Amino acid sequence: MSVDLLARPRALEDLAAKILVAAGANADEATAVARYLVMSDLVGHGSHGVLRVKQYVEQIQKGEIVCRVEPVVVSEGQGFAVLEGGLGFGQIGAEHATRLACAKAKTQAIALVALRNIAHVGRLGDWVELAAEQGCVSFHFVNTLSMPRVAPWGGREGRLSTNPLAWGMPVAGGAPIIVDLTTSVVAEGKVRLNRDAGKPVPEGWIVDREGKSTTDAKALYDGGSLLPLGGLEAGHKGYALSLMVDLMAGAISGGGASGADRKINCNNFTVIAIDPTLLAADDWIVTEAARFSAWLKSATPAKADKSVLMPGDVERNTRARQQREGLLLSAGAIKTLTDAAALAGAPVKLVEDFISATPPN
């Protein structure tokens, strides 16, 4: 089977969950992880979608993901908690940490929960959205302790990961604002796509092993590095944001910031949640967010056929369309699911049944 399919999201969740269960996950965690993976596919971020199932199965088999563990409290107070993740599924841990931070914010106005040593937390936007559902403004910081491809400003060797930052807030009468960005100019995957297609990358994405600007995508994989957000002109700003994220996630949680000896491919995750209803009466803050959003959207578009959007709008629109029309699943993603099932020892029939019940695009 090598055509793209239009999957029903629930059927895809079931398939992914069954593969994870075959690999050793319990039903609850497999269901939750599968739901978040499919959510990433739905919003158009396939890099964090079911494509990851095979990687997760491999990580379970190598002991880099430990099934059936819950985060353990290391230290806790009314307004904070530090948790040890024990290499559990990142989505399970991140959901737990986000809910805990929001619950604490309900009485404290602001709370911090830091969770160390967990597997891939998935798409950060999901945790912003979850916090917004609880009525909270939230920040989310993640670092990854492997493969630093981003050079510090003024340096020519990778020292940092793409260290993402997310933030968001509820908006009265509308969808929440959801900011979710890497502090590098682009994700490494975009350079890889250009390299594989034999195409150059725009000036300002990468430097070569000598630290010189280049448009040759291959240079990144020959000792080069990704530039921080801001690129050649203002990369000192992205560098500063990247190290902020690395320390907020790695140092605050106790899991560690980037470094030479950080070989385990795991995440550290810190959430700050704020309950705006304790700071101002009558939903003033989320109402102000609605007024401000309208002010931004009132700017004349740079291109007549486009409009000014708020962060999170593109993903929400993509999700609504795919929920209506079906989730576009590439032949490549289906291949990795088949491989994942085989690796996990799940019946091959699982994937065959899914495919035969799913219309081609």
Added chain:
Amino acid sequence: MSVDLLARPRALEDLAAKILVAAGANADEATAVARYLVMSDLVGHGSHGVLRVKQYVEQIQKGEIVCRVEPVVVSEGQGFAVLEGGLGFGQIGAEHATRLACAKAKTQAIALVALRNIAHVGRLGDWVELAAEQGCVSFHFVNTLSMPRVAPWGGREGRLSTNPLAWGMPVAGGAPIIVDLTTSVVAEGKVRLNRDAGKPVPEGWIVDREGKSTTDAKALYDGGSLLPLGGLEAGHKGYALSLMVDLMAGAISGGGASGADRKINCNNFTVIAIDPTLLAADDWIVTEAARFSAWLKSATPAKADKSVLMPGDVERNTRARQQREGLLLSAGAIKTLTDAAALAGAPVKLVEDFISATPPN
């Protein structure tokens, strides 16, 4: 007198304070404001230095700065406070808010203080440094309710100010990390400098009134707009950061985010302070920051005669040099001090005495 001088910082503080007292400030607030202005000059950020004294005198006379007021508590809990600034001096309010946030963090681990309706808060790095002196990690968000020159991503009209963000943390055995950046590619003043010198600006700084990329600095002042951090390639990220800062400062404080009807030239200021000693024992977190800083600095420099720096290093080095050798004060800055003294009704002799006691550069 139209030559540059090498001022003694204390003498310059005295001069600035006396002018502010003549304009109506009490001695304590004038001394504090003058000290922070001179600190900005010392670290090399003259745009936030004594050049501002004349503007402050004008604002006092127009009622945009109100002397002799203290921030008033609007709402408060163990881990938070919202304060009304009453258009008091920004530096006084920002110092108060930062100290209060750190004091609350000492018992709560994390605390938020939001201060609305204050005058220009000065250089954000000062508040990061103050928090680090109290042992705290801190975030600082500021918005300015006038002259939105930054276009939203995909739009061609200014809707946002340069909305700065600051963050920092103490480092065991070393100087704190101090991040202080605008969420636009550059500050507006840099475009103004190029325009005045008849020079183009680099591609990716500004767009013209049609929303098209241009290197003509004049275009900004003819209906154009500054690009958010990330420029033409990744400006959606800077846009997201800018609106985050605007809402964290303006909505959370109750002072308001940017908008069409926001004509008063004042700031809103939100601080989040975190006491790392409540999260981990034995100074682990600030020790990890020291290890991580060394890891970043170990990257081979891109240029052989430069080294990789941490955010805050340049300012600290400039301050040490100017404290040793004298503070370079431009003839233009001296002229504005003379004008400010005249405007405030201070004796002209004040400035003459300062000049005659100060060696030319």
